[in-house]
Amino acid sequence: MKLFAKYNRINLTAMAVLFVLSAFTYYSIINWVLIHELDESLDQYRIKIAEFVSKKHELPTIESVDDLQVQYKAVTVPTNKNYELVVLYNTSEQKNEKFRRLLYSQQVGGQYYEVSIAKPLEGVHLMAKLIAGTTLILFLVTIVISLLVNHLLLRRLWTPFFRIIDSIRKYKLDSREPVYPDTDIDEFIMMRNALKEMIANTERDYRTLKEFTENASHELQTPLAIIRSKLDLVIQEEGLSEKQVSALQSAYANIKRLTTMNQSLLLLAKIENRQYSTNESIDVAKKVNEKLDDFKEFWQDKNIKLTANLDDSSIVANSDMIDLLLANLLSNAGRHTPAGGTIDIGSGPGELQIRNTAQDKALDKLRLFTRFYKEKTSNTYNGLGLSIVKHICDQAGITIEYNFERNEHIFSLRW
Amino acid sequence: MKLLVIEDERALSESICAYLNGEQFTCEVAYDYLSASEKVHMNEYACIILDITLPGGNGLQILRKLKEQRKDEGVLIISARNSLDDKLTGLTIGADDYLTKPFHLAELAARVNAIIRRKSFEGNNQIVIDHLTLDLINRTLKSEDQAIFLTRKEYDLLLYFISNKNRVVTKEAIVEHLWGDDIDSADSYDFIYTHIKNLRKKLMQAGCPDYIQAIYGIGYKFSINH
Numbered sequence: 001m002k003l004f005a006k007y008n009r010i011n012l013t014a015m016a017v018l019f020v021l022s023a024f025t026y027y028s029i030i031n032w033v034l035i036h037e038l039d040e041s042l043d044q045y046r047i048k049i050a051e052f053v054s055k056k057h058e059l060p061t062i063e064s065v066d067d068l069q070v071q072y073k074a075v076t077v078p079t080n081k082n083y084e085l086v087v088l089y090n091t092s093e094q095k096n097e098k099f100r101r102l103l104y105s106q107q108v109g110g111q112y113y114e115v116s117i118a119k120p121l122e123g124v125h126l127m128a129k130l131i132a133g134t135t136l137i138l139f140l141v142t143i144v145i146s147l148l149v150n151h152l153l154l155r156r157l158w159t160p161f162f163r164i165i166d167s168i169r170k171y172k173l174d175s176r177e178p179v180y181p182d183t184d185i186d187e188f189i190m191m192r193n194a195l196k197e198m199i200a201n202t203e204r205d206y207r208t209l210k211e212f213t214e215n216a217s218h219e220l221q222t223p224l225a226i227i228r229s230k231l232d233l234v235i236q237e238e239g240l241s242e243k244q245v246s247a248l249q250s251a252y253a254n255i256k257r258l259t260t261m262n263q264s265l266l267l268l269a270k271i272e273n274r275q276y277s278t279n280e281s282i283d284v285a286k287k288v289n290e291k292l293d294d295f296k297e298f299w300q301d302k303n304i305k306l307t308a309n310l311d312d313s314s315i316v317a318n319s320d321m322i323d324l325l326l327a328n329l330l331s332n333a334g335r336h337t338p339a340g341g342t343i344d345i346g347s348g349p350g351e352l353q354i355r356n357t358a359q360d361k362a363l364d365k366l367r368l369f370t371r372f373y374k375e376k377t378s379n380t381y382n383g384l385g386l387s388i389v390k391h392i393c394d395q396a397g398i399t400i401e402y403n404f405e406r407n408e409h410i411f412s413l414r415w
Numbered sequence: 416m417k418l419l420v421i422e423d424e425r426a427l428s429e430s431i432c433a434y435l436n437g438e439q440f441t442c443e444v445a446y447d448y449l450s451a452s453e454k455v456h457m458n459e460y461a462c463i464i465l466d467i468t469l470p471g472g473n474g475l476q477i478l479r480k481l482k483e484q485r486k487d488e489g490v491l492i493i494s495a496r497n498s499l500d501d502k503l504t505g506l507t508i509g510a511d512d513y514l515t516k517p518f519h520l521a522e523l524a525a526r527v528n529a530i531i532r533r534k535s536f537e538g539n540n541q542i543v544i545d546h547l548t549l550d551l552i553n554r555t556l557k558s559e560d561q562a563i564f565l566t567r568k569e570y571d572l573l574l575y576f577i578s579n580k581n582r583v584v585t586k587e588a589i590v591e592h593l594w595g596d597d598i599d600s601a602d603s604y605d606f607i608y609t610h611i612k613n614l615r616k617k618l619m620q621a622g623c624p625d626y627i628q629a630i631y632g633i634g635y636k637f638s639i640n641h
Binding site: 067162218219221222224225226227228229231232233235240242245246247249252255256294297301354 | 424426427430431434435495496515518519520523543559561582583586588594606612630631632633634640
């Protein structure tokens with residue numbers, strides 16, 4: 001839920017409760033005040049009657065003034081003075097209505113009369129309703145205005161917040177620092193500073209980690225060079241036994257594996273560090289052809305059939321990177337094509353596609369480009385090739401897509 | 416011919432010397448910047464094998480001094496840092512070649528030989544070895560005046576063998592030399608057998624002795640018997 005919506009919801013509920021309470025209180029107070037006024041006017045009338053009686057020694061003739069209804073009734077026992085609410089027939093309105101009535105006794109010459117003075121409550125109710133209605137309208141106006149104000153003002157006030165969020169969303173690790181909007185709101189300044197600090201820390205850690213990867217890989221090169229050189233010397237010896245040869249073969253193969261893996265990791269670190277940034281226009285079809293010259297021989301050996309439909313295609317990118325990209329994609333295709341399979345390569349303006357017969361099932365689309373992804377663990381392949389491919393594509397602005405159709409792995413590149 | 420190996424890792428420089436020392440070369444070693452500078456200043460070498468990171472200084476500095484003194488030694492940089500920048504800086508200052516660790520000793524020998532051949536090109540663009548004469552400019556081969564036609568790969572292969580004569584060379588090193596690093600897809604290196612078989616056949620048809628000897632499970636050896 002949006003903060004606005006949440007705020008409005010709470011705000012409106014509170015206001016509604018307040019409104020009901022205040023309307024009720026208003027109504028009660030006004031009702032009480034008006035009835036009190038009414039009682040006073042009834043009492044005034046009683047005093048007038050008493051004055052009349054003391055002067056003339058008789059009750060005044062009944063005359064209906066306004067809605068006032070006066071009645072006399074001879075009684076033997078005097079009644080106590082009392083105000084009450086009753087329903088009476090209103091002769092002028094010709095219907096039953098609520099009245100406020102004053103009942104009391106008046107002595108005229110030794111005879112007691114019960115006097116009833118009543119006034120209709122209609123006016124009081126009307127007034128009370130009017131006040132309640134006015135309150136309601138005022139409340140509605142307040143709500144509408146507050147919603148509008150909230151909408152306009154809050155949106156304006158929150159602008160820096162959304163701009164900060166926006167710049168953070170666009171931010172990528174190891175790229176340009178996000179541009180924060182200017183703001184004089186303390187909370188937003190606090191958030192901006194916290195983010196700045198967090199990003200600075202993350203960047204520093206990330207850089208340290210990358211430097212570590214690169215340094216570690218470099219440091220490994222020398223011992224590898226020593227081991228390989230020692231093996232190169234050992235094989236110069238004459239009369240090596242079959243066991244020794246097989247041990248040497250294995251040692252060589254694994255030095256090779258370690259070297260390749262190390263170089264791949266270094267390469268990834270370098271691509272991430274953007275050490276290959278010089279761009280030039282490259283004839284992709286020509287480059288593929290050059291690479292194919294080298295690969296053909298390997299593929300013929302495995303009895304792989306190659307079809308290449310290379311139409312003109314060019315890209316502006318780093319030449320070394322494109323070399324690596326093609327080498328990785330092609331060696332990958334060769335590696336995963338079973339003997340007797342086919343490899344199809346097609347290029348056109350802004351695209352390149354490599355298909356090869358699959359050995360078994362489709363690759364896992366989600367994990368395909370992650371480091372050390374392998375379909376089989378026994379493989380001597382290090383599982384970094386496609387990760388390198390993906391990194392290069394990302395840097396060169398190429399989109400790469402993997403599909404599996406009719407038992408074929410398909411890598412499609414577009415730029 | 417004298418070579419100087421400037422490399423602080425003693426184990427590695429020992430290997431290099433053990434491999435290169437022979438009828439053609441004698442190796443001297445230097446393990447740090449100071450002794451290396453001294454040796455370079457005092458003596459003349461056919462080729463200097465130079466590591467960049469050295470105790471006491473940077474190998475590139477030695478290269479700079481060498482060029483300032485207008486010395487004509489060939490320089491092969493060997494470095495663990497295969498960054499493009501280092502390579503470019505090295506080659507710009509005047510190194511002849513650049514090899515990244517870990518390398519095959521056979522590859523090192525091939526590069527050193529290539530540098531020395533290039534340096535002594537004046538009036539000598541031929542390699543004569545036993546019955547064979549290689550023309551380095553036209554990339555052709557003759558055996559006692561009889562031309563032998565080689566493919567590009569066969570010629571490179573022969574040159575590689577000659578640079579490593581009387582040494583066992585692994586199939587892996589041959590593949591890397593001829594096809595480069597990209598080709599790591601091959602699970603076995605047996606396909607080079609075709610090239611070797613063809614080269615061998617061509618040489619023998621021209622009446623040469625069987626120079627190329629297969630070493631079981633490892634690779635090949637190009638031997639000249641006197």
